[in-house]
Amino acid sequence: MAADESRPRFTLYYVPPSYYSQKVLMALYEKGELFTERLVNLGKGEGTAKWYMEINPAGQVPVLGDRGKLIPESEDIIEYIDREIPHEPILVPSPDTDLGKNVEKFRKLIKQTPVEILTHGLWYNPEMSPGGMASPRDKAGWDEYFIQQEAKLTRMAEEQGHLKEAYLKKAADVKARSELVRDTSRIQAAIETIHPVLDEVEEQLTRAKQGAEGETWLLGRGFTAADINLAVLLKRLTKLGLFSIYCSQNKRQSLWHYWERVQKRLPFLKITELENNYSKSLQK
Incomplete structure (x- = not known):
């Protein structure tokens, strides 16, 4: 049977507030x-x-579906999209070019930021957020959540034999996360590790605009996968109430102006609208 040409080629399995979903x-x-x-x-509980575990045994989002093929991992998905949709903008330039090498450099630099430690750690310890943030549960609620999730995943490991290892891995991840969020020294260390990353980003943003005419982004005129990573990182830092310790009109000024501009970009506005609508739907 011929494929339905009227339907979009790609299917994206995602969660709107997910850091990795937002990049894709x-x-x-x-x-x-x-x-x-x-x-x-x-x-x-669909995650x-x-x-869903049969689609992605890691139980993580996002996953991209393409005519029967399933691609997990946000960075891999972005590269796949860019190869399969070769028109402009080119998000991941050839690594044989100077631009491609720099895009890869900054993708890796931003990818190493401990976003999950920051997110889960500050959800559990919102008092550690300099700018303040709303957590979906208090500490007692999180403790109960971790206990219930670990028990549920362990039970499902026995019920779904062919997915046993995947469920046990998820249960172990929940246990490790419940221990991590209580380690405030590790969370504080994660907050500090963002500074050298943004120092390097600031230097690059300043270089990119020197002598350039018109609007520039992280690596020049084009908006690349490195910019996607940076935009979504800044969005998450803002949501966690951390942005003010890293950036202001007087501190990392190039990054400040970049953040002001990227928030007006249509794709960024779209992911923000999706997240806001999702949050509202949970409150009903």
Whole structure:
């Protein structure tokens, strides 16, 4: 049977507030590519449901579907999208070029930031956030959540034999996370590790605009996968109430102006709207 040409080629399994989902969403929007949205409803436990674990045994979002092929991991998905949709903008230039080498350098630099430690750590310890943030649960609520999740995943490991190892790995991850969030010294260390990353970003942003005419981004005139990583990182730092310790009109000024501009970019506005609408739906 011939493929339905009227339907979008790609299907994205994602969660709107997910840091990694937002990177892929932004890449698709930058490319102007239509796609079928498949929301993985974490509130209903779909992230660890049998149907989703069979799609991605890691139980993580996002996953990109393309005509029967499934691609996990946000960085791999962005590279795949860029190869399969070769028109402008080119998000991941050839590594044989100077631009490609620099894009890869800054993608790796930003990828090494401990976003998960910061996110889960500050959800559990919102008092550590300089700018303040709202947590979906108090500490007692998180403790109960971790206990219930670990028990649920251990039970499912026995019920779904062919996915046993995947469920046990998820249970171990939950246990490790419950221990991590209580280690405030590790969370504080994670907050500090962002400074040298943003120092390097600031230097590059300043170089990029020197002698350039018109609008420039992290590596020059083009908006690349490195910019996607940076934009979504800054978005997360803002959500966690951390942005003010890293950047202001008087501190890392090039980054400050970059953040002001990137928030007005249409793909960024779209991912923000998706996240806001998702949050509102959970409150109903």
